[in-house]
Amino acid sequence: MSRWQPDAGSRLERAALELFIEQGFAETTVPQITERAGLTTRTFFRHFPDKREVLFAFDTQLPGIVERLMAEAAPGLSAMGVIRSALETVATVNLVGQREHLELHRSIVQSDGGLRERELRKHSILAEATRLGFLARGCDELTATLGAHVATTAFNVSIDRWLDAGGERTLEAVLHDVLDGLEGLLR
Amino acid sequence: MSRWQPDAGSRLERAALELFIEQGFAETTVPQITERAGLTTRTFFRHFPDKREVLFAFDTQLPGIVERLMAEAAPGLSAMGVIRSALETVATVNLVGQREHLELHRSIVQSDGGLRERELRKHSILAEATRLGFLARGCDELTATLGAHVATTAFNVSIDRWLDAGGERTLEAVLHDVLDGLEGLLR
Known part of the structure; x- marks a missing residue:
């Protein structure tokens, strides 16, 4: 991983949790999560298979x-x-x-x-x-x-x-x- | 239920179990189950929401x-x-x-x-x-x-x-x- 993203996994997780709480799990999309975390969907899918697995x-x-x-x-x-x-x-x-x-x-x-x-x-x-x-x-x-x-x-x-x-x-x-x-x- | 189907639920369940064992759960369809049981799909869906729920x-x-x-x-x-x-x-x-x-x-x-x-x-x-x-x-x-x-x-x-x-x-x-x-x- 690049040194500009030392903690991409945690940033994505935090962003996902915030969005799940704010607007609901079903209503939250991967692009919304990556936008909130300031990362790309490609980075997301390097860390997690889907939005459910962020929680696990x-x-x-x-x-x-x-x-x-x-x-x-x-x-x-x-x-x-x-x-x-x-x-x-x-x-x-x-x-x-x-x-x-x-x-x-x-x-x-x-x-x-x-x-x-x-x-x-x-x-x-x-x-x-x-x-x-x-x-x-x-x-x-x-x-x-x-x-x-x-x-x-x-x-x-x-x-x-x-x-x-x-x-x-x-x-x-x-x-x-x-x-x-x-x-x-x-x- | 008609008196010609005194035990439709059990017949469907038995047919489903046989087919799941013979050809696999994923490969078995509701029409196959009803055909084996000699009943209609309409009768099936009066008893079960889907083939998974037959097991539960x-x-x-x-x-x-x-x-x-x-x-x-x-x-x-x-x-x-x-x-x-x-x-x-x-x-x-x-x-x-x-x-x-x-x-x-x-x-x-x-x-x-x-x-x-x-x-x-x-x-x-x-x-x-x-x-x-x-x-x-x-x-x-x-x-x-x-x-x-x-x-x-x-x-x-x-x-x-x-x-x-x-x-x-x-x-x-x-x-x-x-x-x-x-x-x-x-x-």
């Missing part, structure tokens, strides 16, 4: 992040211990300062049936990466599968409740409630 | 079934007790004799990306119905949400493992493994 560009990084988080959890932890450790890192490191962005993202996704279906696919990408992480730690197939679904549930429910709380609680505090709730359920 | 026609009944199952579980059960009770009924009553049908259904859904996304939506319909069932039993919002995801996970993972076992195990036996595995995640 980060998905490709998810499996690698999950793999690292799970490998970094202390050895010998139970499956639930691994979930707790990995999600605490997400809450206190990865997602710090991301609340407003995630809130914007969620409101756009919820506005459109097709985006909601695509979001469900993201959850299954997350669950599959987590399953592989558990297998890499030596868990049996059943524990890996169930642990993956429990982790994905804890993550998604925590994010939702955090965003619903509108900045009044930290993600870490909400996450602890959710994990305690899960443990209370299974006890 | 049962979805509309899911919320009512979940509501009944959860209301029938003994009073005073823990959330996990309700999940156990409701899924045991599913395994020993509702799904008896359905293994081959579910196997066929799964192989068609897995053959097509659009059907896989639609299947994920079915899972979220199931989770939402379960959440409402927990709320109706007086659970708090967090327990209801987490219980719904745990129940849906237990159900989906059990069905998958049951089908993978190719008729060698009962759904009830598989379900017990899965529920024990969920409880064991904490241990």
Whole structure:
């Protein structure tokens, strides 16, 4: 990429989010996005296959992040211990300062049936990466599968409740409630 | 409906499943389905909006079934007790004799990306119905949400493992493994 466009992907993403919020996802076109970002449609299509995927560009990084988080959890932890450790890192490191962005993202996704279906696919990408992480730690197939679904549930429910709380609680505090709730359920 | 078509919906569904298996989902047309079933396309569109929805026609009944199952579980059960009770009924009553049908259904859904996304939506319909069932039993919002995801996970993972076992195990036996595995995640 030219040094005049050091951050074209982010500029396009920001422009797209603004337009989706201002005038609706269905009503926004790729040329409108590139005009707002001051870039060409050719640059757009070097970064994203279509306007929907602007909202899910980060998905490709998810499996690698999950793999690292799970490998970094202390050895010998139970499956639930691994979930707790990995999600605490997400809450206190990865997602710090991301609340407003995630809130914007969620409101756009919820506005459109097709985006909601695509979001469900993201959850299954997350669950599959987590399953592989558990297998890499030596868990049996059943524990890996169930642990993956429990982790994905804890993550998604925590994010939702955090965003619903509108900045009044930290993600870490909400996450602890959710994990305690899960443990209370299974006890 | 005329008395000459006492079971048009099922006949159309059976014909559609046969054709999807024989020649593929994408390659099958509505006229082919109606010809196989000996019915008209007009009858088809009285039952289903399109060929995809033939595979998900049962979805509309899911919320009512979940509501009944959860209301029938003994009073005073823990959330996990309700999940156990409701899924045991599913395994020993509702799904008896359905293994081959579910196997066929799964192989068609897995053959097509659009059907896989639609299947994920079915899972979220199931989770939402379960959440409402927990709320109706007086659970708090967090327990209801987490219980719904745990129940849906237990159900989906059990069905998958049951089908993978190719008729060698009962759904009830598989379900017990899965529920024990969920409880064991904490241990």
